[in-house]
Amino acid sequence: MANDLSNLSAQLPAHAAGSSIRYPHFINGRYVESVSGKSFENYSPIDGALLGKVSEGGKSEVDAAVAAARAALNGPWGSMSLNRRVELLNAVADEINRRFDDFLAAEVADTGKPASLASHIDIPRGAANFKIFADTIKNTPTETFEMVTPDGGDALNYAVRVPRGVIAVVCPWNLPLLLMTWKVGPALACGNAVVVKPSEETPATATLLGEVMNKVGIPPGVYNVVHGLGPNSAGEFLTSHPDVNAVTFTGETRTGTAIMKAAANGVRPVSFELGGKNAGIVFADADFDAAVDGISRAAFANCGQVCLGTERVYVERPIFDKFVAALKTKAESLKPGRPEDKETGIGPLISHEHRSKVLSYYERARADGATVVTGGGIPNMSTDLSGGSWIQPTIWVGLSEDSAVIREEIFGPCCHIAPFDTEEEVIARANDTPYGLCTTVWTSNLSRAHRIAKRIDVGLCWINSWFLRDLRTAFGGSKQSGIGREGGVHSLEFYTDLRNVCVKL
Numbered sequence: 001m002a003n004d005l006s007n008l009s010a011q012l013p014a015h016a017a018g019s020s021i022r023y024p025h026f027i028n029g030r031y032v033e034s035v036s037g038k039s040f041e042n043y044s045p046i047d048g049a050l051l052g053k054v055s056e057g058g059k060s061e062v063d064a065a066v067a068a069a070r071a072a073l074n075g076p077w078g079s080m081s082l083n084r085r086v087e088l089l090n091a092v093a094d095e096i097n098r099r100f101d102d103f104l105a106a107e108v109a110d111t112g113k114p115a116s117l118a119s120h121i122d123i124p125r126g127a128a129n130f131k132i133f134a135d136t137i138k139n140t141p142t143e144t145f146e147m148v149t150p151d152g153g154d155a156l157n158y159a160v161r162v163p164r165g166v167i168a169v170v171c172p173w174n175l176p177l178l179l180m181t182w183k184v185g186p187a188l189a190c191g192n193a194v195v196v197k198p199s200e201e202t203p204a205t206a207t208l209l210g211e212v213m214n215k216v217g218i219p220p221g222v223y224n225v226v227h228g229l230g231p232n233s234a235g236e237f238l239t240s241h242p243d244v245n246a247v248t249f250t251g252e253t254r255t256g257t258a259i260m261k262a263a264a265n266g267v268r269p270v271s272f273e274l275g276g277k278n279a280g281i282v283f284a285d286a287d288f289d290a291a292v293d294g295i296s297r298a299a300f301a302n303c304g305q306v307c308l309g310t311e312r313v314y315v316e317r318p319i320f321d322k323f324v325a326a327l328k329t330k331a332e333s334l335k336p337g338r339p340e341d342k343e344t345g346i347g348p349l350i351s352h353e354h355r356s357k358v359l360s361y362y363e364r365a366r367a368d369g370a371t372v373v374t375g376g377g378i379p380n381m382s383t384d385l386s387g388g389s390w391i392q393p394t395i396w397v398g399l400s401e402d403s404a405v406i407r408e409e410i411f412g413p414c415c416h417i418a419p420f421d422t423e424e425e426v427i428a429r430a431n432d433t434p435y436g437l438c439t440t441v442w443t444s445n446l447s448r449a450h451r452i453a454k455r456i457d458v459g460l461c462w463i464n465s466w467f468l469r470d471l472r473t474a475f476g477g478s479k480q481s482g483i484g485r486e487g488g489v490h491s492l493e494f495y496t497d498l499r500n501v502c503v504k505l
């Protein structure tokens with residue numbers, strides 16, 4: 001039996017002193033190790049130190065978690081009133097806020113991101129994701145239709161939402177708490193039970209959330225966490241488990257393809273938010289400073305590890321040189337450093353493996369003839385941080401549109417900037433990608449902004465902004481960037497079945 005996780009928050013700050021954390025599964029309200037005793041190591045992106053050992057789940061753990069979820073649905077959770085469920089989810093949000101510092105420490109230990117970023121975005125959103133869907137499920141009506149029956153009588157149709165059942169929640173490592181709760185919040189609000197498979201890189205916050213669930217009185221089995229890897233491991237076993245009713249996933253398009261095949265067995269619905277190669281478009285009439293600031297965030301925030309990020313920037317020719325120079329200044333002002341330091345402007349990548357991938361694109365850009373405006377390599381770090389997966393924010397110009405650097409998702413702090421001359425041309429270039437997640441357009445001409453929004457093939461179009469989120473709105477990607485929309489009532493569409501009841505009067 002693993003240590004119970006009241007120890008996790010106590011252990012995380014102790015990382016500096018060299019202690020090792022255990023990350024157990026959370027199944028049926030209890031922290032447990034794998035039956036096999038297997039585990040894998042988890043390293044700090046900051047300095048490469050061993051953070052701890054994560055239990056490696058297999059078929060037994062997935063079976064146990066799915067069975068616990070099913071039992072909860074057949075037991076107290078399934079019969080709980082909507083009001084009580086909503087009360088409990090609000091209590092989860094309050095408890096995350098009460099333990100804000102513990103979640104912050106866990107998220108920062110996992111990802112190495114600046115604490116200033118996590119405390120503004122990741123942790124507040126972790127709590128908000130429970131509150132918003134508690135509100136949504138309580139306040140969203142369903143349809144009713146009166147009808148005349150063939151015999152001239154009356155009938156009344158009304159729809160009721162019923163939970164889908166056991167939901168598999170497969171998560172990535174870039175925004176671990178935010179993205180996991182973006183799925184768990186609505187899934188539970190709709191009355192489902194979940195089995196979460198966190199990314200192998202970021203086990204902490206999903207594990208810690210188990211404590212919160214127990215503390216506020218969520219019944220055992222409603223929220224389960226099984227750690228492990230993807231293929232031939234917990235991820236694959238979970239998504240192909242016959243008693244899972246639906247799968248929600250955020251991550252790479254290739255992984256989405258594998259999960260979709262697994263979900264096809266048993267015809268289970270999927271909700272996918274996948275990769276992107278998003279374009280940023282800046283017109284000469286834009287508020288220049290706001291555009292530079294917005295594109296800088298879109299390219300470099302979270303060390304470029306945001307699926308909504310911008311790796312292709314198109315700038316109208318009259319301001320091209322000035323824009324490149326200004327973005328260079330921004331990139332060079334982002335100082336890498338310890339998450340807790342106030343001056344830290346950029347964290348490390350998630351792992352050395354991911355850094356090798358990003359660096360391979362940095363090499364590729366050079367080979368394809370790019371001019372490196374800034375960056376292009378690994379920054380000099382102090383000895384204590386030299387084992388981390390640090391990388392320089394990087395800007396290129398001069399690549400042709402068929403370079404892999406322009407076409408493939410890199411998921412690092414980098415962008416290519418190209419000049420454009422006409423609206424027509426830039427729309428065509430922005431749309432020339434198999435992806436369709438989002439775009440960010442900067443202009444003071446609102447007619448043009450609306451025209452572009454209509455013609456860009458994306459799920460999300462930000463005008464004079466980026467990553468401005470209203471959680472009631474539809475969120476998701478077009479083309480190979482995803483299937484379905486979540487957010488507000490759209491999440492209810494995925495996490496419930498709508499049952500029509502027809503009453504002959």
Ligand SMILES: NC(=O)C1=CN([C@@H]2O[C@H](COP(=O)(O)OP(=O)(O)OC[C@H]3O[C@@H](n4cnc5c(N)ncnc54)[C@H](O)[C@@H]3O)[C@@H](O)[C@H]2O)C=CC1
Binds near residue numbers: 170231234255274306
């Ligand atoms: N939000 C996004 O769009 C993200 C994109 N990425 C991109 O994906 C690349 C690979 O990163 P990964 O962490 O390996 O992403 P991934 O998409 O392979 O993994 C995400 C999650 O899926 C699980 N998984 C992997 N294969 C699976 C399978 N066959 N069945 C079920 N679950 C499976 C993983 O264990 C993890 O929990 C990165 O280099 C980055 O470019 C990574 C993270 C987030």
Ligand SMILES: O=C(O)/C=C/C=C(\O)C(=O)O
Binds near residue numbers: 182251305307475
């Ligand atoms: O829901 C949000 O606000 C953010 C979502 C971001 C991703 O899905 C991502 O970076 O993978």
